[in-house]
Amino acid sequence: MPKPPGPWSEPSLKPEEYRLLRDLISARTGILFGPDARFSLERRLRERIAALNLSSFAEYHHYLRFHPLSNAEWEEATELLTTNETYLFRESYQLRAFKEEILPMLATLARPRRRLTVWSAGCSTGEEVYTLAILILESGLFQTSQIRVYGSDISKRCVAAARRGVYGAAAFRATPPELKRQYFTEQPDGFHVIDRVRGMCHFGQMNLLNDDKAKLLGRQDAIFCRNVLIYIDAPARKKIIDVFLERLYPGGVLFLGHSESLLNVSTAFELLHLKEDLVYRKPVMSLRDPSNG
Template sequence: MFSIEPELQLSEEEFRLIRDLIYSHCGLYFDQDSKYLLDKRLARRLTLHNLAGFRDYYQFLKYDRSKDEELSDIMDILTTNETYFFRESFQLKAFTDEILPELKSLKERERTLRIWSAGCSTGEEPYTIAMLILEQGLFPGWRVEIVGSDISQRVVQHARKGIYGRSSFRCTDEKYQKRFFTETPEGYRICDEVRELVSISHMNLFDANRLALLGKMDLIFCRNVIIYFDQDSKKRVIDSFYNTLRDGGFLLLGHSESLMNLSTAFALRHLKNDMVYQKPAPSFGRAA
């Protein structure tokens, strides 16, 4: 008996339908130049679900009971999750040498520190943040909470497992690897001292209800995430970051990202090691 081969050619109409559905789900926007990428990367999903063509796949994404799981899976296929520990070292130096001491001064009475790694991929970023805080030793006796989140279920599971191969350590000083990791047959396992500071969650940055449950943050890392969004989606996400930050809290973007033409609500701080964004406290005034 012969199986029916799916029609793998993505028509213009099917491209628009699937593109717009993904956009409404999570804000990722694919322009006309991305049609070939969607065609090639999603074709195998038709075979996986025994669908005859992309029209059926669109109906699957829209109405099937497992549509949310499938949308999560295709985020893996359509986006890049490559990362490593201690990425963008100049920004991390600004974080440890300038931002953390300032937050310590601001929060001395409260003695809590909450940091969100939005779009944390396989977890290297939130664990890097935790290692730097532990190494610095500024917050003994404080309640320190680092939340890592990502829209991809696969990378969230990887991050929760906390085991990494050699490629994740391309920028890692040997002292951190010796102190915070244990070598196992599977790879290098992050130690419990770091794990205790970090929680990993599945989260869509367009999910207002989930964002509301996060509570207020003192600092948000969102590096190399909004590059996948169009202008309207970027503005929506940046507005949600502003509302999530406490007064005086910081927003750290990737080195190629900025808030130009997106928001005037943040103050641009020129630190010694980097330029970062800060939500003005009442005494700071508003950015021009």
């Protein structure tokens, strides 16, 4: 039997409230809640209604839009709206392609700058960032002092965990044991990334829709944005891809997740066919890039 309405009953997310919240979330974060996701959104945000002592999702929508503390509330909501699943050495065929085919190419390209910069955009708790740093070291093509790996995520808690660089057994399910031994030390609270690797990695909270913040990272030789765009709606995806194009050096490459592509996005990226993978490359002579002269 349905619960009678009253102060003890949990509010439900009505269709009209769903549309309002979904559009607000999309405009702010790009995160997509499709036509069938009303109950998923209700489940994710319900605890915020209780925490703020509100009586409906309409009130919550109003709070997010107009309350003086709305920025703090967006931080809370973001933690509930994002999917943060990740692990070290995820999708090994892509990582092989990066190490064996892309890094030698980037070593030539980056030689005059004497620095390699790689950005993991949507890095969750940092596993991808440390994986990339380890692979670059393992390639033997760069000195430690030349390598910068940036990790960014919209989730503040994820970025804090990424900075700590301490992982439990589940994070290592795809990690070659010899690399685990070499680059992590076991301590009572988990496996710690060694200082040499940690020193190459830098983290910051960033919404990928905020292109001004992305500019602070400078130009990149490679960008990894894996398993992020699947959660993002089409207009935001297009905006994010444009940010990546702008942030890459000419000849720089973009890695997407195995189920993601730029198939329906109009973009100046060119497709680069590797032995086991496809990556996107910013053309060396890009008409859209003023830095090309």
